[in-house]
Amino acid sequence: MWLDVLFQECMDAAQSERVSRPVRILCIVLVSLVFLIAITGLFLLVFVIEGQSLFKRGIFLIMGMIALASYLHFLSAIVRKGGRKP
Numbered sequence: 001m002w003l004d005v006l007f008q009e010c011m012d013a014a015q016s017e018r019v020s021r022p023v024r025i026l027c028i029v030l031v032s033l034v035f036l037i038a039i040t041g042l043f044l045l046v047f048v049i050e051g052q053s054l055f056k057r058g059i060f061l062i063m064g065m066i067a068l069a070s071y072l073h074f075l076s077a078i079v080r081k082g083g084r085k086p
Contacts, residue, residue, distance in 0.1 A: 015077050035071040039064055
């Protein structure tokens with residue numbers, strides 16, 4: 001439960017312009033690492049592990065696609081914030 005709060009706050013800090021640049025970079029790297037590990041693990045469960053039912057593979061594929069979409073949404077928010085200079 002506290003990991004969810006920590007992860008969400010790290011995502012908010014990465015998207016915020018109020019924190020310093022090194023902290024933003026650290027948060028972006030941390031969030032990206034977590035997302036990439038999750039996406040890789042879910043797609044490995046779908047395509048590499050043998051002996052699973054088609055239903056389980058479908059569930060893992062859907063979860064992987066949701067994680068990928070969330071990561072792309074996070075990256076687009078970071079790029080949008082970084083490209084806007086007042």
